[in-house]
Amino acid sequence: MFPFQQSGDEFWPHVSFHPYQEDIDQDQHLILGQDSLHGISNLTSSSVEEVLQGHTALATSNANDGSGNLGCEEKKVDRKEIERQRRQQMSTLHASLRNLLPLDSIKGKRSISDHMNEAVKYIKHLKSNIHELSVKRDRLKNLPSSSTSEQGTGISDHNLLDSVTVRHYLDGVEIVLTRGPGEEGIRLSRVLESVLEEGFDVVRCTSTRKGQRHFTTIHCQASNLNYIDADGLQRKLIDVISLPRFDE
Known part of the structure; x- marks a missing residue:
């Protein structure tokens, strides 16, 4: 009669037998x-x-x-x-x-190495000039004062005693020419001619004498300030004064 009646356990909720379990x-x-x-x-x-x-x-x-x-x-x-x-x-x-350095030695050379090489050459050249001047100075010191009585017998010796120095001066160069006893006109004329050939204008020329030596100072003005070859001019003048006096 009661088809829906089932076990009562399925309809009763589960009740714990331990009431303190939840706590x-x-x-x-x-x-x-x-x-x-x-x-x-x-x-x-x-x-x-x-x-x-x-x-x-x-x-x-x-x-x-x-x-x-x-x-x-x-x-x-x-x-x-x-x-x-x-x-x-x-x-x-x-x-x-x-x-x-002289302008002609570095002309067309721009690298530092080239300038250094030219400086070495220029220093060697200056040392050579200093040595030559020292030798001439020693000879002048040893020159006896009585040599004036023997002027006619020592032309070649007098040539050895001649010297020339060229250095930069203002807008040109200064030339100091030292000569022994003897004729001066021919030697000085050669020097002036060479100076003019190098493109310099002679501004002043003075001469002094100490004992038996003659000193001539020449001040020259350069026509081209960008090209002043004092070293080359000195070499040329040394060759000029080394020529015999009686060859003209």
């Missing part, structure tokens, strides 16, 4: 929750400390890197400044050296 479960959940919170708290605090330590180390590293980079930059700037000053000093020295 126990809640207590366990609370305990576990507290442990979890303690674990999370410990984990969080340790993680925060690690993160803070990491940030501190990173900041220190960045600071060190920044100071290191700044030091490297300062060193680079110092090296560049030193190199710039060195190049500027070398340029100044090279310009000074170039101004001391």
Whole structure:
């Protein structure tokens, strides 16, 4: 008659026989929750400390890197400044050296190596001239004062005693001609002729005498200020005064 009647267990809710089981479960959940919170708290605090330590180390590293980079930059700037000053000093020295060399020796030569080679040659030439002048000076010192009575017997010796010096002077050159006793006109005329051939204008000529020696100073003005070859003119005048006096 009652087809829907089934076991009464299916219609009655499950009732626990332990009334305190729910409280126990809640207590366990609370305990576990507290442990979890303690674990999370410990984990969080340790993680925060690690993160803070990491940030501190990173900041220190960045600071060190920044100071290191700044030091490297300062060193680079110092090296560049030193190199710039060195190049500027070398340029100044090279310009000074170039101004001391005869123009004909560096004409058409622009490289520093060529100028250095010409400077070496020019120094050797000056040393040779100094040696020749020293020899002539020693001969003049040893010249006896009574040699005037023997003028007619020593033409070649007098030629050896003659000397000429040419140096830059204002806008031209100054020529100092030293001669022994004897005729002066022929020798001086040769010198003046050679000076005019080299493109110089004679501005002033003065003569003095000390003992048996004659000194003639000639001031010349250059027609071309960009080309004054004092060294070449001196070599030419040395050849001129070395000629015998009686060949004209």
